[in-house]
Amino acid sequence: MVEEIRNTIREQQGKDSGMIFVDPDLEFVNEVAGMSGDSFKKCFQCAACSATCPISPDENPFPRKEMIWAIWGMKDRLIKDPDIWLCYQCNDCSAVCPRTGNPGDVLAGIRNLAFKYYAFPxxxxxxxxxxxxxxxxxxxxxxxxxxxxxxxxxxxxxxxxxxxxxxxxxxxxxxxxxxxxxxxxxxxxxxxxxxxxxxxxxxxxxxxxxxxxxxxxxxxxxxxxxxxxxxxxxxxxxxxxxxxxxxxxxxxxxxxxxxxxxxxxxxxxxxxxxxxxxxxxxxxxxxxxxxxxxxxxxxxxxxxxxxxxxxxxxxxxxxxxxxxxxxxxxxxxxxxxxxxxxxxxxxxxxxxxxxxxxxxxxxxxxxxxxxxxxxxxxxxxxxxxxxxxxxxxxxxxxxxxxx
Ligand code: SF4
Ligand code: SF4
Incomplete structure (x- = not known):
């Protein structure tokens, strides 16, 4: 009940202000860190990775947006993001990252978590x-x-x-x-x-x-x-x-x-x-x-x-x-x-x-x-x-x- 009220208030506030509320999933952040290393948290959103990736499209490019979602622990958005599957972990992007964020490895780690998420049973x-x-x-x-x-x-x-x-x-x-x-x-x-x-x-x-x-x-x-x-x-x-x-x-x-x-x-x-x-x-x-x-x-x-x-x-x-x-x-x-x-x-x-x-x-x-x-x-x-x-x-x- 308390959670329901909280969500309603957040939704209302979000609509009024145009803001998005983020509920960070810390366990997910740690899981990504376990697979790709801790340095992804150092990303400062310069977008050099997205500009370098030979596969990334001009409109709504990756992997910069995935990096910020990973830091914020937005598991739901990342697991359901089709772009993580377009990446081949070639690490062209990681080679130019000034913060050693290794975005290629981060996307690979999220894909591994997606296998687990969609598993049946x-x-x-x-x-x-x-x-x-x-x-x-x-x-x-x-x-x-x-x-x-x-x-x-x-x-x-x-x-x-x-x-x-x-x-x-x-x-x-x-x-x-x-x-x-x-x-x-x-x-x-x-x-x-x-x-x-x-x-x-x-x-x-x-x-x-x-x-x-x-x-x-x-x-x-x-x-x-x-x-x-x-x-x-x-x-x-x-x-x-x-x-x-x-x-x-x-x-x-x-x-x-x-x-x-x-x-x-x-x-x-x-x-x-x-x-x-x-x-x-x-x-x-x-x-x-x-x-x-x-x-x-x-x-x-x-x-x-x-x-x-x-x-x-x-x-x-x-x-x-x-x-x-x-x-x-x-x-x-x-x-x-x-x-x-x-x-x-x-x-x-x-x-x-x-x-x-x-x-x-x-x-x-x-x-x-x-x-x-x-x-x-x-x-x-x-x-x-x-x-x-x-x-x-x-x-x-x-x-x-x-x-
Ligand atoms: S991952 Fe690296 S290159 Fe990409 S936005 Fe973050 S700091 Fe810049
Ligand atoms: S690792 Fe993935 S995101 Fe990075 S350059 Fe290669 S295909 Fe693009």
């Missing part, structure tokens, strides 16, 4: 952002796979030629576990995505980029931008991060395509695995794995180098995702190497670890840094289709479809 956001839950996060998929293998009589190391299907058969139980995990993760991710979309549609930060007028135009421009990494390529100080990001992105796409082709072959054409090394699908998979591994190693190296400096800080969420992807790449490559070298125990053991890491990637997608793929895509679409335009054109699109 919410406890998963907490688990993924705290190292003390790491053993649980690893054990859960490992035990799940062991239980399924035990229950279906596959908990032994088979004799004869090393064929992973003998221990982890398609379609049951292997595909069933992974399809179920993907559906659960997709459902939870969809909840977070819808919350985020509703929030940014009502955010005070709205964009009108590219003069796009229909939903379809916005989507195709977004896909083109993601495939080309066009915004990222404009960064200077973090140019090296652009190349490693490209390698990981296209390596992952190649691996995804390989898995899809193998699954289609298994279901529709009774394809027998393992495929010969020179089979086109195998070549695509191995090239993808190599690009993915090189990209991840570069990313880890770049973050380790940055850790020595004051700029380019990495949080636990960053490291969790990077180490998970490295494990994924190494176990995938080495399970093949051990299979070809006919080292039975190592081949099956490494393949089991590979499946655990794939399951972790699927299950924890909505809460880990992997989800930046989803939130950034939504933010770019939002930037391409401003609220006023999207509301009218989407309605027009649907009514013409209905007609």
């Amino acid at each position: 919410s406890f998963m956001g907490k688990w993924l952002s705290d190292i003390k839950y790491l053993p649980l996060l690893i054990l859960f998929p490992a035990i799940l796979l062991l239980l399924v293998m035990g229950a279906t009589g596959h908990l032994t190391i088979p004799e004869g030629e090393i064929v992973f299907r003998k221990v982890f058969p398609h379609p049951w139980p292997l595909d069933a576990v992974f399809i179920l995990a993907s559906l659960v993760a997709a459902g939870c991710a969809a909840v977070g995505a819808m919350r985020f979309w509703n929030d940014i549609r009502n955010s005070p930060v709205q964009r009108k980029e590219g003069h796009l007028t229909t939903f379809g135009e916005g989507i195709s421009a977004t896909i083109k931008e993601i495939l080309q990494h066009s915004r990222f390529s404009e960064c200077e100080a973090g140019k090296h991060r652009y190349y490693s990001h490209l390698l990981v992105f296209y390596g992952f796409l190649a691996l995804f395509l390989t898995t899809s082709l193998v699954c289609t072959g298994l279901y529709l054409f009774d394809l027998q695995t393992p495929l010969p090394l020179l089979h086109p699908v195998k070549v695509l998979g191995n090239l993808g794995a190599a690009a993915f591994l090189v990209g991840i190693c570069l990313m880890i190296y770049q973050r380790l180098v940055a850790a020595e400096k004051d700029v380019g800080k990495s949080s636990y969420s960053d490291w969790f995702f990077l180490w998970l992807m490295l494990t994924l790449a190494l176990t995938g490559i080495f399970s093949q190497v051990f299979r070809l070298a006919e080292i039975r125990v190592l081949a099956y053991g490494t393949y089991f670890l590979h499946l655990v890491s794939v399951l972790m990637l699927f299950l924890y997608f909505p809460y880990s840094k992997f989800a930046h793929l989803m939130y950034r895509t939504i933010a770019i679409i939002h930037a391409r289709i401003p609220v006023s335009v999207s509301a009218t054109t989407i309605a027009a699109d649907s009514s013409s479809e209905a007609a």
Whole structure:
């Protein structure tokens, strides 16, 4: 009741004076400081960062405004700010900041907090952002796979030629576990995505980029931008991060395509695995794995180098995702190497670890840094289709479809 009266008085005073009342969330300020360092509080709003950022638009630029919101502890406004997702943490802005405020790191820290904020169920956001839950996060998929293998009589190391299907058969139980995990993760991710979309549609930060007028135009421009990494390529100080990001992105796409082709072959054409090394699908998979591994190693190296400096800080969420992807790449490559070298125990053991890491990637997608793929895509679409335009054109699109 007291709080209600206080809010009414504030609202009234705000209307009369044109002032905005700020309720600083000190816990949030400390969380940002924990991720990006304390120096962001020294920002004196000179705007050199916004003027330097190659991605920031002229109208309502970032990251200067986010810096003052962070200092004031305006959590609600920052978490729902679509602009934080347009930033690639290249740190061009941090390089020119006269107060060592590291705005690039501040935005990266806020993005990590947003994963937690939009997590569904919410406890998963907490688990993924705290190292003390790491053993649980690893054990859960490992035990799940062991239980399924035990229950279906596959908990032994088979004799004869090393064929992973003998221990982890398609379609049951292997595909069933992974399809179920993907559906659960997709459902939870969809909840977070819808919350985020509703929030940014009502955010005070709205964009009108590219003069796009229909939903379809916005989507195709977004896909083109993601495939080309066009915004990222404009960064200077973090140019090296652009190349490693490209390698990981296209390596992952190649691996995804390989898995899809193998699954289609298994279901529709009774394809027998393992495929010969020179089979086109195998070549695509191995090239993808190599690009993915090189990209991840570069990313880890770049973050380790940055850790020595004051700029380019990495949080636990960053490291969790990077180490998970490295494990994924190494176990995938080495399970093949051990299979070809006919080292039975190592081949099956490494393949089991590979499946655990794939399951972790699927299950924890909505809460880990992997989800930046989803939130950034939504933010770019939002930037391409401003609220006023999207509301009218989407309605027009649907009514013409209905007609
Ligand atoms: S973060 Fe640095 S460059 Fe940006 S407004 Fe603050 S002091 Fe200026
Ligand atoms: S880190 Fe790079 S993309 Fe992000 S605000 Fe700074 S200059 Fe812009």
